Amino acid sequence: EIECVINDEYSIGCRQYASEVFLPFSFIARYFEVYGKLTTQPGEEAKQRFEWTHSYSRVYHPRGKYSHHGIFMSFEHYNVEYRDRVKCITGREEVPLSTQWGPQGYFYPIQIAQYGLSHFSKHLVRSTRNASLLEDAESRDTSKWSTIGDAKVLNSKDAETGSRVIAFHSEDLGAALKVAEGVRSLLFLSFDLKVTDNASVVVSIESKSRQVYRVHYVCSESLISASGDTDVYYGIGDRSEWSHLTRDLATDLHKGLVLASGKKKARRLRLFRVNTISFVGHGFVDNVTLASSEHLSQFYAAADWLVREQDEQGGWPIPVERSLADGRLQLSRGWYSAMAQGQAISLLVRAYNRTLATHYLEAALRATKLYDVPASQGGVLASFANQYSWYEEYPTTPSCFVLNGFMYALIALYDLKQTVTDRRGSAAVRLYESGMRSLKALLPLFDTGSGSIYDLRHFTLGIAPNLARWDYHSTHINQLLLLSTVDADPILRDTASRWTSYMQGHRAPHN
Ligand SMILES: *[C@@H]1O[C@H](CO)[C@@H](O)[C@H](O)[C@H]1NC(C)=O
Numbered sequence: 360e361i362e363c364v365i366n367d368e369y370s371i372g373c374r375q376y377a378s379e380v381f382l383p384f385s386f387i388a389r390y391f392e393v394y395g396k397l398t399t400q401p402g403e404e405a406k407q408r409f410e411w412t413h414s415y416s417r418v419y420h421p422r423g424k425y426s427h428h429g430i431f432m433s434f435e436h437y438n439v440e441y442r443d444r445v446k447c448i449t450g451r452e453e454v455p456l457s458t459q460w461g462p463q464g465y466f467y468p469i470q471i472a473q474y475g476l477s478h479f480s481k482h483l484v485r486s487t488r489n490a491s492l493l494e495d496a497e498s499r500d501t502s503k504w505s506t507i508g509d510a511k512v513l514n515s516k517d518a519e520t521g522s523r524v525i526a527f528h529s530e531d532l533g534a535a536l537k538v539a540e541g542v543r544s545l546l547f548l549s550f551d552l553k554v555t556d557n558a559s560v561v562v563s564i565e566s567k568s569r570q571v572y573r574v575h576y577v578c579s580e581s582l583i584s585a586s587g588d589t590d591v592y593y594g595i596g597d598r599s600e601w602s603h604l605t606r607d608l609a610t611d612l613h614k615g616l617v618l619a620s621g622k623k624k625a626r627r628l629r630l631f632r633v634n635t636i637s638f639v640g641h642g643f644v645d646n647v648t649l650a651s652s653e654h655l656s657q658f659y660a661a662a663d664w665l666v667r668e669q670d671e672q673g674g675w676p677i678p679v680e681r682s683l684a685d686g687r688l689q690l691s692r693g694w695y696s697a698m699a700q701g702q703a704i705s706l707l708v709r710a711y712n713r714t715l716a717t718h719y720l721e722a723a724l725r726a727t728k729l730y731d732v733p734a735s736q737g738g739v740l741a742s743f744a745n746q747y748s749w750y751e752e753y754p755t756t757p758s759c760f761v762l763n764g765f766m767y768a769l770i771a772l773y774d775l776k777q778t779v780t781d782r783r784g785s786a787a788v789r790l791y792e793s794g795m796r797s798l799k800a801l802l803p804l805f806d807t808g809s810g811s812i813y814d815l816r817h818f819t820l821g822i823a824p825n826l827a828r829w830d831y832h833s834t835h836i837n838q839l840l841l842l843s844t845v846d847a848d849p850i851l852r853d854t855a856s857r858w859t860s861y862m863q864g865h866r867a868p869h870n
Pocket residue numbers: 487488489651
């Protein structure tokens with residue numbers, strides 16, 4: 360044993376073997392922020408080795424040239440709804456509700472757009488999707504239903520849609536649709552619903568350990584609640600007109616159980632099976648389906664939310680205040696973000712591409728207006744040294760020049776200019792070209808020689824630099840790699856590869 364004195368500040372216990380001194384890895388890990396663990400190789404379980412990694416994050420290399428109608432960056436790996444800061448997927452809008460900067464929950468346009476883009480990308484890479492139509496009422500056989508007491512299930516023709524539907528009347532859990540053994544593991548439920556008086560849909564779900572839970576979808580405006588450890592409630596609003604609902608049962612149950620436990624985090628149980636789907640109250644139902652995924656419905660829920668919520672400036676105001684740099688930079692409620700505008704555009708052009716519904720494209724075109732409005736006048740435009748325009752994720756005064764949000768805003772302009780090749784796309788072309796010029800000029804300012812910098816607050820506020828943690832550093836690289844597939848300027852490619860080498864511990868040389 361040997362005492363190791365660290366910078367004359369404190370001592371730790373080390374070991375000496377001949378002329379070599381060994382320091383505990385727990386010390387090295389903390390001191391240098393590196394990562395390591397004991398592992399074994401498959402087939403050699405008796406032999407351990409130690410694996411050292413400089414970074415905990417990873418880079419996804421593009422599969423080919425980026426396309427405005429293809430996978431968005433590496434978002435097929437995102438699971439937005441699993442994040443602890445997502446309170447739930449709301450019953451009315453079917454989009455995530457954030458608690459990141461406000462515990463009451465609020466709609467955060469960036470999160471909603473990312474939810475949509477991730478499901479769009481997952482849809483494109485998915486291998487199979489299993490779906491089972493449990494009830495479409497086309498055959499008049501109601502033997503799939505079990506009724507108790509006075510509950511009634513009737514097959515009838517709906518005058519409005521011209522489709523055959525099921526009418527249900529039940530005071531409690533008396534009218535249940537049975538779920539065949541082979542489809543019980545499909546945990547995405549969808550159906551068309553029209554409620555005459557008041558109704559709820561109650562899904563009984565069983566965990567692997569045979570614990571039974573119920574998820575209730577209730578015609579109310581309340582968001583999410585839980586009673587006991589087994590029952591979770593979602594308000595689905597007024598459903599007196601025909602509407603389609605799509606629910607991710609496992610996520611709905613998980614978010615309710617997290618709420619019931621009073622904890623911020625909870626382990627996500629995976630192995631659930633659906634027992635029954637009950638219809639309580641009075642109403643009509645059709646097209647009851649269980650499926651293994653519903654990526655496109657989730658994508659369109661986000662796109663439709665963006666279309667509905669866009670304001671007259673073409674923006675999606677963020678309804679919570681934000682404070683950065685220890686309170687030196689402030690944004691008050693209702694600020695706009697170039698990243699929100701951008702991620703929304705990237706989503707909307709993809710929705711337009713799939714549907715050719717012009718309202719998606721029009722919303723995307725309107726969303727560029729704020730790119731031209733200076734931050735000081737409520738927009739998202741900043742200028743570096745009066746020479747380079749920058750689209751601000753956080754449009755503070757003074758500016759902060761956040762790199763990743765800016766690149767998302769640029770990628771969106773690329774998406775839009777590729778989609779609209781006529782005059783309507785001229786603003787996108789101009790903003791894209793001016794933004795790319797800024798990116799290429801200012802990129803070196805974000806390079807520390809061993810990592811990257813999140814923003815330029817050290818320059819605008821004269822404070823310590825805000826170094827990017829590894830997952831933001833890898834986001835920077837993923838964005839540069841994407842842009843380098845559509846712009847051959849070597850600064851994009853070379854910066855991406857140097858920054859990738861920093862993740863393996865390489866550093867720029869010093870004098
Ligand atoms: C679809 O069903 C088949 C056959 O039951 C099963 O092997 C496969 O894993 C399922 N795929 C998904 C995505 O659920």
